[in-house]
Amino acid sequence: MNVEAKYRAASLYVGDLHTDVTEDLLFKKFSAVGPVLSIRICRDLVSRRSLGYAYVNFLQPADAQKALDTMNFDLIEGKSIRLMWSQRDAHARKSGIGNVFIKNLDKSIHNKVLYELFSAFGKILSAKVMSDEQGSKGYAFVHFQDQSAADRAIEEMNGQLLGDCRVFVGRFKSRKDREAELRTQASEFTNVYIKNFGDDMDDERLKDIFSKYGQTQSVRVMTDPSGKSKGFGFVSFDSHEAAKRAVEDMNGKNINGQPVFVGRAQKKVERQAELKERFEELRKARIRASRGAKLYIKNLDDTIDDEMLRKEFSAFGAVSRVKVMQEEGQSKGFGLVCFSSPEEAARAMAEMNGRTLGTKALHIALAHRP
C-alpha cells in the first residue's frame, strides 16, 4: 500500500460540527484514541468560517476505527458530531443505495439509540435524527452500506412501535422523486371537495347527487357544532375515474340554485401551502406595481394628517395609500404617498415639490424601497 492510500484508510469525516469548534479542540479529543497525523476543518475561502465538517487523519487505521466505534455522536459545544469514513467518491455518497428514511419517530429517540436500533440490520455509513434547537424533529435517515441491509431494516422496522410512536421506515427518496410521486398521487385522486352549496344539505342528499358518477366510499357534509351545513363537504369515490367524472361534470353546476366548486380534495397542509404561495405572489405583484409609484414626503407641517395629504395628492391620480409617520400621536414631519402608477407619482412630484402646505414647503422624493 502506498503512503497516500495508507493515510486514506485512516481518515475520518466529521460532520455536524458546531462552527465554533477549532482544530485544536478536535486534535485534543481524537488524540485520546491514538496518534493523530492531522486535522482539517473545512472553511469558507473568504470568511474562514467553519463549514461544519472536518477530517481527522490518524496514523493508524485501527485508531480511526476505534474513534468511529467510541466517539460517534459525542457532543461538542452541545452538538452531536457525526463520524463517517472519508468517502470521496460523490456517487457512492449520493446514489441513494442503502439509504433509509424514517418518520413518525418518537422525539425521545436520539442519534445513538437510532444507530443502535438499526445497526442490527447491517453496516451503517451514516445515521442522523433531524433536529433543531427544540430537539428531534421526529424524522431521521439511516444510510446502510448495502441495500440488502436497508431492505431488512425496512421489512423489520416499518410499523414498529418505538416509544409512543409507530414508525414509518422506507426507502429514501430524493426531493425530486418525492415531488414526482406526490404529483402522481394527486393526479390519481379519489377524494372530491365540494363547496358553496349553502346550508340546506346533508350527507344523504349529497350522496344522491354524486352517486351517479360511481361507487362512493364516504360522503360528508361539514357542519358547525349545531349540526348546520357549513356549505362544503367531501365525497370519496372508489375509483379515480369516478372522482374525475364528478369533477368534470359537476364543477360550476348549480346545487340549491347556486354554482358550486367541485375539485380534487387537498390535504390541509397542501391547501395551506398553496394559499401561502398565492399570498406571496400577490404581495410580490403589489411590490412590483408600486415600484416608482411611491413618494417620500419630508418637511411636513405638524398639522398635516393622512386625510389632508390624501386630499392634496388625489388630484394627480389614484392614491392607494397615505401615511404620515407619527410618534405618540405627534407627526414626525414626514410620510408616504402611494399612487397606482409611476406616471401619476411623477406628475404629483413635479407639481407638488416645493409647494407650501400649511406653513412649510414640501420636499418630495421617490421612495426607493417599495
Added chain:
DNA sequence: AATGAGCGT
C-alpha cells in the same frame, strides 16, 4: 407532517 448533507490536502 417530515424524503439531509456531505468530502480536503
